[in-house]
Amino acid sequence: GIQVEQSPPDLILQEGANSTLRCNFSDSVNNLQWFHQNPWGQLINLFYIPSGTKQNGRLSATTVATERYSLLYISSSQTTDSGVYFCAVRPVSSASKIIFGSGTRLSIRP
Amino acid sequence: EAGVAQSPRYKIIEKRQSVAFWCNPISGHATLYWYQQILGQGPKLLIQFQNNGVVDDSQLPKDRFSAERLKGVDSTLKIQPAKLEDSAVYLCASSKTGGDYGYTFGSGTRLTVV
Secondary structure, three states: OOOEEEEOOEEEEEOOOOEEEEEEEOOOEEEEEEEEEOOOOOEEEEEEOOOEEEEEOOEEEEEEHHHOEEEEEEOOOOHHHOEEEEEEEEEOOOOOOOEEOOOEEEEEEO | OOOOEEEOOEEEEOOOOOEEEEEEOOOOOOEEEEEEEOOOOOOEEEEEEEOOEEEEOOOOOOOOEEEEOHHHOOEEEEEOOOOHHHOEEEEEEEEOHHHOOOOEEOOOEEEEEO
């Protein structure tokens, strides 16, 4: 089945720093989302981005479907950005299944 | 629009007991998913419904887990009997038909089996 790998697994930054999170996938996909899981466990949808680039405030994401990767950029990090960031994909070969990566744990220090 | 509602938020049970979780998806979302998230891991799909029919339950441990979605709206997930390794967060999500739209997740139910 498809493999979804996220890097880095852990990231510790000072408030105000910028960061780039990466998601690589091993097969063609027609659905890709980035989620932020906050310390209370809530999964918040950040971007639905099967291809192209989107921006929302300090966050932006780019998916290059032909090269099978997606990037999430966080600029001017705030402590509230802390949590786990997940990439989730739906393979073209699967009628239904959404596969999550193992996540990147981001800690922003004040 | 209202989000995906789940209850309860927390549950602690002893092993071999039974437990049920409830989910109410976003109005108009035909597709409903139950995920299991074990601490430190990404969510794993347990079952997917399209309206009130099951699309994918290949990773559902059917000897102890069951789920239903009567009338194509609310859904319940049941575990009977529970094992220690069932301790996890159970997440419900919904999307418009087919999953080619974004998912919206509920707040989850944190289950602890002791």
